[in-house]
Amino acid sequence: MLAGSIFMSGLDRMPDAPATPTDESPVLERFLRESERRALRMAELAAGNREEALDLVQDAMLGFVRHYAARPADEWPPLFWRVLDSRINDWHRRQRVRGRWLGWFDRAGDDDEHDDPIAAAPDPCEPGPLARLADSEAGIALEAALRALPLRQRQAFLLRLWEGLDVADTAAAMRCSEGSVKTHLWRALANLRNTLEKYR
Amino acid sequence: MNTPRKPLDPRVPTAAESGAQEAWVERAVALLDESARDLDAATLSRLNRARQTALASRRRPRQRWLIGGGFAAAALALVVAIGINQRAVPPPALSADVAAQEDLDALVGDDSPDLYENLDFYAWLDAQQQDGNG
Numbered sequence: 657m658l659a660g661s662i663f664m665s666g667l668d669r670m671p672d673a674p675a676t677p678t679d680e681s682p683v684l685e686r687f688l689r690e691s692e693r694r695a696l697r698m699a700e701l702a703a704g705n706r707e708e709a710l711d712l713v714q715d716a717m718l719g720f721v722r723h724y725a726a727r728p729a730d731e732w733p734p735l736f737w738r739v740l741d742s743r744i745n746d747w748h749r750r751q752r753v754r755g756r757w758l759g760w761f762d763r764a765g766d767d768d769e770h771d772d773p774i775a776a777a778p779d780p781c782e783p784g785p786l787a788r789l790a791d792s793e794a795g796i797a798l799e800a801a802l803r804a805l806p807l808r809q810r811q812a813f814l815l816r817l818w819e820g821l822d823v824a825d826t827a828a829a830m831r832c833s834e835g836s837v838k839t840h841l842w843r844a845l846a847n848l849r850n851t852l853e854k855y856r
Numbered sequence: 857m858n859t860p861r862k863p864l865d866p867r868v869p870t871a872a873e874s875g876a877q878e879a880w881v882e883r884a885v886a887l888l889d890e891s892a893r894d895l896d897a898a899t900l901s902r903l904n905r906a907r908q909t910a911l912a913s914r915r916r917p918r919q920r921w922l923i924g925g926g927f928a929a930a931a932l933a934l935v936v937a938i939g940i941n942q943r944a945v946p947p948p949a950l951s952a953d954v955a956a957q958e959d960l961d962a963l964v965g966d967d968s969p970d971l972y973e974n975l976d977f978y979a980w981l982d983a984q985q986q987d988g989n990g
Binding site for chain 2: 692710714717720722725794845852
């Protein structure tokens with residue numbers, strides 16, 4: 657089981673919003689302002705370019721405000737990420753359909769079933785793939801490794817570890833079971849580690 | 857009772873593995889934080905606009921209701937005004953007026969009602985007399 661301490665890193669970023677239904681725009685605006693940059697980076701990692709990512713974030717904000725702004729503010733984080741995840745999935749689906757028409761198939765794919773868990777298991781003596789890289793190099797390496805991940809694995813990694821949602825909220829955001837979140841996350845960690853090994 | 861022992865789950869890391877994993881995952885999270893913090897001004901401006909657009913969409917339905925309600929009230933007032941106006945000045949019943957005028961002429965005129973009842977006979981008699989004269 658993964659240690660829980662590091663997985664709380666994003667929780668301190670969540671707004672101290674009231675737990676009662678509210679329609680006060682300042683609270684909503686603050687929540688969106690605090691989430692939008694990470695939402696953009698998440699969308700950018702999925703879409704591969706900033707323009708598309710900005711459109712996805714704007715769509716997500718509109719959808720979230722229209723459908724969920726009246727809900728209690730403490731329910732907002734998983735709902736917002738759920739809307740964004742849905743937009744990213746839709747975008748990804750459209751790209752795949754377009755790719756089929758163009759005769760191009762994404763070789764990375766989203767098929768998580770062919771991963772070999774034993775081959776992907778981490779080496780216990782290794783301090784970590786990013787340990788020997790300078791920040792700029794490590795940032796580039798991490799970005800490339802995240803982009804190479806299948807969509808669901810990347811979303812599980814970003815929502816659970818970066819955004820700091822707990823397993824239940826991550827499952828709600830990704831519309832899957834908690835067990836699936838754990839599986840996607842474990843595979844994401846194994847794949848990231850393997851990919852980042854090349855940068856050492 | 858002996859239960860068969862489960863094989864070691866490769867997904868469960870040891871304490872050493874967890875520690876190593878924590879270190880590089882923490883660094884990955886820090887790098888992601890940094891990448892989100894260092895966005896350029898143009899991107900931040902676009903994000904701000906996107907946020908304002910989303911917030912404005914929340915206020916818009918109320919404005920739509922106000923505008924829609926205003927139009928509905930104006931239309932209702934117009935319909936009521938037209939209805940009242942039509943009641944106050946009823947349109948003239950032309951055919952009824954013409955018939956009444958003909959009846960009045962018949963009563964007030966010098967000709968007796970008998971003439972109107974046997975108009976065809978008097979017309980024939982007039983024609984006979986003209987033939988006889990001719």
